[in-house]
Amino acid sequence: xxxxxxxxxxxxxxxxxxxxxxxxxxxxxxxxxxxxxxxxxxxxxxxxxxxxxxxxxxxxxxxxxxxxxxxxxxxxxxxxxxxxxxxxxxxxxxxxxxxxxxxxxxxxxxxxxxxxxxxxxxxxxxxxxxxxxxxxxxxxxxxxxxxxxxxxxxxxxxxxxxxxxxxxxxx
Numbered sequence: 001x002x003x004x005x006x007x008x009x010x011x012x013x014x015x016x017x018x019x020x021x022x023x024x025x026x027x028x029x030x031x032x033x034x035x036x037x038x039x040x041x042x043x044x045x046x047x048x049x050x051x052x053x054x055x056x057x058x059x060x061x062x063x064x065x066x067x068x069x070x071x072x073x074x075x076x077x078x079x080x081x082x083x084x085x086x087x088x089x090x091x092x093x094x095x096x097x098x099x100x101x102x103x104x105x106x107x108x109x110x111x112x113x114x115x116x117x118x119x120x121x122x123x124x125x126x127x128x129x130x131x132x133x134x135x136x137x138x139x140x141x142x143x144x145x146x147x148x149x150x151x152x153x154x155x156x157x158x159x160x161x162x163x164x165x166x167x168x169x170x171x
Contacts, residue, residue, distance in 0.1 A: 075163065109157045
């Protein structure tokens with residue numbers, strides 16, 4: 001190999017390393033840091049207007065949010081996920097609530113969704129995780145029939161991996 005070709009190859013490799021480092025710094029690193037949310041159950045209230053909507057026909061709950069099912073997250077193999085989760089009904093809509101004790105291993109592209117038998121139904125991945133720690137409320141779209149699922153999931157779309165699973169038990 002000639003000296004010119006060696007210099008050219010070194011320049012190309014150096015450029016690729018620099019571009020890769022920039023992409024990791026600009027895009028991946030923010031997703032790999034911890035963040036905390038502090039939404040409470042009282043943030044879900046009758047008459048609250050949020051995007052997504054849930055048009056399932058249900059009995060109104062003028063007294064406020066009603067917790068219908070609860071569970072505790074456990075991490076998938078090699079993942080650290082823990083904390084409480086609740087399925088909440090309020091004002092004719094369903095919400096998935098991650099309790100203030102919730103915490104997960106940081107990763108890019110984490111979503112919340114539902115499934116059964118420790119298998120996520122990827123058609124139910126409906127909202128990107130707001131934070132890696134703390135209380136969070138997610139309005140469940142009406143297209144998801146929550147009565148068909150007995151588990152909540154934290155799932156990474158990019159890595160196609162389950163991070164956390166919670167069995168949802170009736171109260």
